Amino acid sequence: MPTLLDTLSARDGAIVDGAAVAHFGDPMREQRSLAAGTAAALLGDRRVVEVDGVDRLTWLDSITSQALAQLRPGTSTELLILDPQGRVEHAAGVFDDGTTTWLIADAPDAEGLAAWLQRMVFRSRVTVTIRTDLELLGFFAGGPAEAAMAAAAAAPNDVSLVWSDPWSAVQSGGHQYSQVATHPAAEYHWRVAIVEADAAASALSSLDAAGLMAAEALRVAAWRPRWTAEVDERSLPHESDWIRSAVHLNKGCYRGQETVAKVHNLGHPPRRLAALHLDGSADVLPENGAGVFSGDDEIGHITSAVRHFEDGPIALAILSRRAPTGDLVVRAAGVEIAAAQQVIVPADAGATADIPRLTRLSRRPEGQDPRKA
Incomplete structure (x- = not known):
């Protein structure tokens, strides 16, 4: 029997990348449709982990960065699992329907997340299961896609629910380090429907299809970190x-909390995330891991690079805390790409940081060299 991926792969222009469709021939148009709420994307690069049992919320509260013990049914949030030194090991979106907690994790991490949770059960009354039978559809609120997903969620299926990405606003107990007057996440009304295959196919039949490239471009434009991209073995x-969406600074003890509190209270995390507007004249998009330089000094690396339908080539990069705040250069495929930097996390980010508010970089005309901006 054909899967949903098989059905979408048969559409005109579809380019398949692993378990998902990268695009359907026109990534820029797909971005516009997705942002307008008229399209949805099959998120084959993510998995669902089901957590059942009467102790599920208090148990998750005790071992993760998020306050979950009093999570109300129908509420969406996000959690991190940290190692004893406060480094990010796992990340997941969280939705509780009153009887079950559903976790959305990047596919490379889902099995590791589920295995770690199972090792932590001990005497708690919980069960942990990876649900490979469920489909994940990403879309933006405020358009026909939202109505189609609501209809799918109302269908008489065993599982039909919608997770709202908390990144769009600072969550209770969180803290924002970015000093921009208007954060681009304010327009990032991202949703993920968790549905059975038949309901997913029905919802997509009335919508435009978008690929993962479109979803990634909109994520990067919103400065939204992701486990498969912005996280490495050193990430705090x-x-x-x-901290703005996945960490509650005032909850009880959990693994890694001491580091979280120390770095937040004293400030000065060792590295910082920055947004880069790339010079598009070379027509080269750097790969993840490409070096970022200030003069001859390598001061960081690219974590996500995309072509955005309005902003042109843009990227997220993890830089050294001491990296200069001016223009930089990315070296990729033997080409030097000029990059105008927007500071996201300041060098002295923390609870007591006192930094003048910065304006977000304005969108520049296509082809303009950021070195002359």
Whole structure:
């Protein structure tokens, strides 16, 4: 029997990348449709982890960065699992329907997340299961896609629910390090429907289809960190401003909390996330891991690079805390790409940081060299 991926792969122009469709021939148009709420994307690069049992919320509260013990049914949030030194090991979106907690994790991390949770059960009354039978559809609120997903969620299926990405606003107990007057996440009304295959196919039948490239471009434009991109073996949540949505600073003890509190209270995380507007004249998009330079000094690396339908080529990069705040250069495929930097996490980010508010970089005309901006 054909899967939903098989059905979408048969559409004109579809380019398949692993378990998902990268695009359907026109990534820029797909971005516009997705942002307008008239399209949805099959998120084959993510998985669902089901957590059942009467102790599920208090148990998750005790072992993760988020306050979940009193999570109300129908509420969406996000959690991180940290190692004893406060470094990010796992990340997941969270939705509780009153009887079950659903976690959305990047596919490379889902099995590791589920295995770690199972090791932590001990005497708690919980069960942990990866649900490979469920489909994930990403869309933006405020358009026909939202109505189609609401109809799918109302269908008589065993599982039909919608997770609202909390990145669009600073969450209770969180803290934002970015000093921009208007954060681009304010327009990032991202939703993920968790539905059975039949309901997913029905919802997509009335919508435009978008690929993962479109979803990634809109994520990067919103400065939204992701486990598969912005996280490495050294990552602290402070470095990518992840405190704003995934960490509750006033909850009880959990693994890594001491580091979270120390870095937040004293400030100065060792690295910082920055947004880069790339010179598009070379027509080269750097790969993840490409070096970022100030003069001859390598001061960081690209974590996500995309072509945005309005902003042109843009990227997120993890830089050294001491990296200069001016224009930089990215070296990729033997080409030097000029990059205008927007500071996201300031060098002295923390609870007591006192930094003048910065304006967000304005969108520049296509082809303008950022070195002359």
